[in-house]
Amino acid sequence: MANILIIDDERAIRKTLNEILSYEGFKVEEAADGEEGWKLFNEKNYDVILCDIKMPKMDGLEFLSRANEKNPDIPVIMISGHGTIETAVDAVKKGAYDYVAKPPDLNRLLITIRNALDRNLLSKETRILKRRINHVQEMIGESEAITRIKETIEKVAPTEARILITGENGTGKELVARWIHEKSNRAQGQLVEVNCAAIPGELIESELFGHEKGSFTSAIKQRIGKFEQANSGTLFLDEIGDMSLSAQAKVLRALQEGKITRVGGDKEIAVDVRVITATNKDLLKEVEEKNFRLDLYHRLGVILIHVPSLNERREDIPLMVNKFLEDIAAEYGQAKKNIDKKALEALQKHNWTGNIRELRNVVERLIILSGKIITLEDVTNYVLPK
16 A cells, blocks of 8 residues: 655645545545655655645745655655646656646546556666666675775685685675675676575586486486586585585586586586685584595685674674665665664674674664664564563
């Protein structure tokens, strides 16, 4: 259900529009002048705003200017009984979605509102897709550990050195791998990611090296593996500690010779791939328990980068919370919420077993469930264990 705000100093107009739009299934709120409308705009989230031009205290064009500056994605439809062509043109130039003269043609007004809603939805979807496709998330933090990681990335990214990233689940190992790729000489190539823990052991070799048609029962056609897909780019093997020993042997050979062979095939295929790996396990302990090859460990770990847990860098939490407040508000098409000092201090003291992934989920939960300002009471109710 879309939320619509009607701002008009004529009570009869507000009442009529409210009744019609409510009957059409919209949720409607009213403001009697520009100042009241601006207050509601800052407190709540609206999908479309209908705004009169001539009003006391703050006129419609001033409201339009402020609204567009704060959140240009919310369409504002201007309505006026004193309009001329010049007024309409001026309103649209200043950012109005459309202009409707009083008394409004109700069918035209409804069509305009629905078109505005469609545009708003498309704008949100486009923004989210662009962010997902083009944006590499920033590495947030000024702690000594994060500063050291950033400096290491700057040094090793332009090289061809293989890198092993270690750290608990949710600490941002994948983000480190993405930044290494983005700053490398292979940035124009693909970054191909493989979660070794998510692929059954009997399928991991086919996933990495591909297979020929008929090589096993379900191999109904030839498949190109991740090594070939990442040719001239970067292959990121996440959770490498969960890879089977037989797959480890083939990965070792590929690293040594720069060649792979598809499952069921006999042709050697040259591949030019930089391999970055990550794990939440102690690989040397896995070597002792004969779950991981020592020679592969040394091949992978030319450069070692350890990503600390969130509990080890609590001084970065305020920066991260602020960034998540901005990012999630942008995704939702809402104004950014603020968080008070005591609430932020409580988040800093919390035991973050899920690390950054958990923190982002918590911030999203607080945005959804709290009021305009996130308080200590909100943190107590929605975050801290009872």
